[in-house]
Amino acid sequence: MSIVIAGSGAFGTALAIALAGPQPVILLGRDAGQMTKVEQTRRHEARLPGATLPDGIMATANADCLADADIVLLAVPMQQLGAFLDRNAASLANKPCVACCKGVDLQTLSGPVDMIAQRLPGATPAILTGPSFAADIAVGLPTALTLACADTDAAKHLQEALNRPKLRLYRSADTTGAQLGGAVKNVIAIAAGACIGAELGESARAALVTRGFAEMQRLATALGAETETLMGLSGLGDLILTCGSPQSRNFRFGLSIGKRDPFDASITVEGAATAQALRKIAVQRGLDLPVLDAVNALVTGQTEIGAVLQSLLSRPLKEE
Ligand SMILES: NC(=O)C1=CN([C@@H]2O[C@H](COP(=O)(O)OP(=O)(O)OC[C@H]3O[C@@H](n4cnc5c(N)ncnc54)[C@H](OP(=O)(O)O)[C@@H]3O)[C@@H](O)[C@H]2O)C=CC1
Ligand SMILES: O=C(CO)COP(=O)(O)O
Numbered sequence: 001m002s003i004v005i006a007g008s009g010a011f012g013t014a015l016a017i018a019l020a021g022p023q024p025v026i027l028l029g030r031d032a033g034q035m036t037k038v039e040q041t042r043r044h045e046a047r048l049p050g051a052t053l054p055d056g057i058m059a060t061a062n063a064d065c066l067a068d069a070d071i072v073l074l075a076v077p078m079q080q081l082g083a084f085l086d087r088n089a090a091s092l093a094n095k096p097c098v099a100c101c102k103g104v105d106l107q108t109l110s111g112p113v114d115m116i117a118q119r120l121p122g123a124t125p126a127i128l129t130g131p132s133f134a135a136d137i138a139v140g141l142p143t144a145l146t147l148a149c150a151d152t153d154a155a156k157h158l159q160e161a162l163n164r165p166k167l168r169l170y171r172s173a174d175t176t177g178a179q180l181g182g183a184v185k186n187v188i189a190i191a192a193g194a195c196i197g198a199e200l201g202e203s204a205r206a207a208l209v210t211r212g213f214a215e216m217q218r219l220a221t222a223l224g225a226e227t228e229t230l231m232g233l234s235g236l237g238d239l240i241l242t243c244g245s246p247q248s249r250n251f252r253f254g255l256s257i258g259k260r261d262p263f264d265a266s267i268t269v270e271g272a273a274t275a276q277a278l279r280k281i282a283v284q285r286g287l288d289l290p291v292l293d294a295v296n297a298l299v300t301g302q303t304e305i306g307a308v309l310q311s312l313l314s315r316p317l318k319e320e
Pocket of ligand 2: 102130131132133186189238241242247248249250251268269270
């Protein structure tokens with residue numbers, strides 16, 4: 001069984017560390033010099049400082065390895081996924097392709113599973129998602145994730161192939177719910193960070209995250225997801241992790257907005273583009289999503305934190 005992980009960022013590298021063992025794992029990056037360094041030093045200091053890669057991992061920038069893979073994990077950022085799939089369509093055509101990214105594509109308004117299905121009609125699309133900081137996985141801390149795939153047999157096969165003693169996988173057939181939970185929680189994490197950054201307090205954060213979770217459910221069920229998926233690891237579970245920890249880049253981005261501080265644009269913040277994509281979906285579908293809309297307005301510079309607060313607090317009174 002050959003597993004290739006495409007995308008050698010923090011998450012791809014951490015997954016390689018977790019999965020290597022019973023079978024070899026190939027970590028596919030885009031920068032040949034960097035991959036040679038990772039292969040030789042057994043470390044990836046640029047993306048996952050401090051972690052050591054076991055012998056079972058081969059790091060390469062040669063995408064030919066995709067053709068021989070039994071399972072491909074896609075850990076490239078969401079806004080790069082479409083181009084990656086198109087570039088490697090011939091190699092990926094009939095394979096199980098497991099999205100490991102979180103977000104909604106700004107151009108097509110598709111989540112990662114739908115994007116795989118649209119661009120690779122012969123592939124088996126799946127998603128691995130849930131509360132999991134790369135740094136935790138890399139040092140072997142226990143993690144539980146959702147493995148969602150609409151094909152039940154393929155889902156069972158992937159669950160068995162990718163489960164590890166410290167990486168516990170729960171199976172689901174609801175790919176719509178799993179991909180939307182992971183996408184929306186990043187946007188809510190930006191809101192939570194902004195709330196703390198603006199010194200609005202822990203109580204306000206709890207209210208914002210709870211109302212944001214209601215919006216996650218409203219949006220996802222409108223798009224065909226099952227409510228119980230959103231109550232699980234891929235929705236509520238990841239929301240709790242990401243909105244409560246400064247380890248989250250989305251949360252830290254929100255903090256910087258709340259404090260009116262600059263933020264390093266090279267850091268991967270999936271929630272920024274996804275907030276814009278969700279706004280477009282909300283308009284198309286006529287959905288009322290005030291917290292998600294507020295994050296869109298903040299990340300696109302249409303408004304600032306004080307005005308957002310005023311507008312959220314002055315909404316008409318309604319039932320919970
Ligand atoms: N980090 C985490 O804790 C977790 C991350 N995720 C998800 O994993 C996905 C990847 O995030 P993460 O690994 O943290 O990101 P990082 O910021 O650590 O790394 C981004 C990676 O994407 C690569 N990349 C950027 N553009 C392209 C492209 N056009 N083609 C191919 N590769 C590209 C970069 O390559 P290079 O190194 O050469 O610049 C880099 O390896 C995101 O969707 C994120 O939400 C999910 C769970 C946990
Ligand atoms: O998705 C994550 C944890 O589950 C990582 O969150 P950040 O991308 O915000 O760091």
